[in-house]
Amino acid sequence: MTEYVKVALMGSGYAGKSTLIKLLTDRAPKLEANYQPTAGMSCGTITIDSSTKVSLIEMGGQSHFEFLWPDFMRGSKMVVVVTESNPKAVLKTRQLLEKYKNQLNGVKIIAVANKQDLPGSMRPESVQDLLGVPTVGMVAIDPKQRLTGYKLIVNGLRDMVQVAA
Numbered sequence: 749m750t751e752y753v754k755v756a757l758m759g760s761g762y763a764g765k766s767t768l769i770k771l772l773t774d775r776a777p778k779l780e781a782n783y784q785p786t787a788g789m790s791c792g793t794i795t796i797d798s799s800t801k802v803s804l805i806e807m808g809g810q811s812h813f814e815f816l817w818p819d820f821m822r823g824s825k826m827v828v829v830v831t832e833s834n835p836k837a838v839l840k841t842r843q844l845l846e847k848y849k850n851q852l853n854g855v856k857i858i859a860v861a862n863k864q865d866l867p868g869s870m871r872p873e874s875v876q877d878l879l880g881v882p883t884v885g886m887v888a889i890d891p892k893q894r895l896t897g898y899k900l901i902v903n904g905l906r907d908m909v910q911v912a913a
């Protein structure tokens with residue numbers, strides 16, 4: 749029987765959540781696209797091994813969808829917080845983590861410091877210092893980072909679900 753593990757993607761609009769799901773679930777050689785805000789939620793599935801799949805649930809980041817977030821977070825084994833890496837965006841992400849700390853209590857959190865290709869980006873270590881959660885740098889539009897993204901999910905879940913080595 750296949751076990752589905754729920755992982756929620758959280759973060760402001762335009763942070764790169766949909767792009768990260770595309771990176772992890774498509775084989776597309778090119779990921780750059782016009783911005784289409786996610787209305788409510790979107791999802792994708794990745795296969796970890798023959799008995800485990802991960803449901804990636806993106807919570808639309810525009811503020812008028814925020815009221816849905818607590819419901820989407822429920823039952824998640826892990827929450828991946830995606831942020832742009834400029835200082836203003838990182839501070840906004842810190843506020844979001846603070847705002848939802850009750851819902852996030854007891855849930856494993858990993859941050860993705862996305863858009864590392866853009867000038868003015870903070871280094872992942874500095875983003876980690878500000879957010880206070882383990883942080884991985886990312887360029888979600890770069891298909892070469894597929895493995896980095898995949899490892900982020902698999903390693904994040906490793907101590908919670910049985911993942912084949």
Ligand SMILES: Nc1nc2c(ncn2[C@@H]2O[C@H](COP(=O)(O)OP(=O)(O)OP(=O)(O)O)[C@@H](O)[C@H]2O)c(=O)[nH]1
Pocket residue numbers: 759760761762763764765766767768779780781782783784785786787807808809810830862863864865866886887888889890
């Ligand atoms: N330069 C650059 N652009 C990126 C990167 N990741 C995503 N983008 C672009 O940023 C824009 C927003 O990305 P989305 O993935 O749609 O953002 P989102 O977090 O899903 O936004 P909402 O659905 O509104 O919450 C798109 O135009 C992407 O192509 C990146 O690493 N570098």
Ligand SMILES: [Mg+2]
Pocket residue numbers: 765766767784785786806808809
């Ligand atoms: Mg989206």
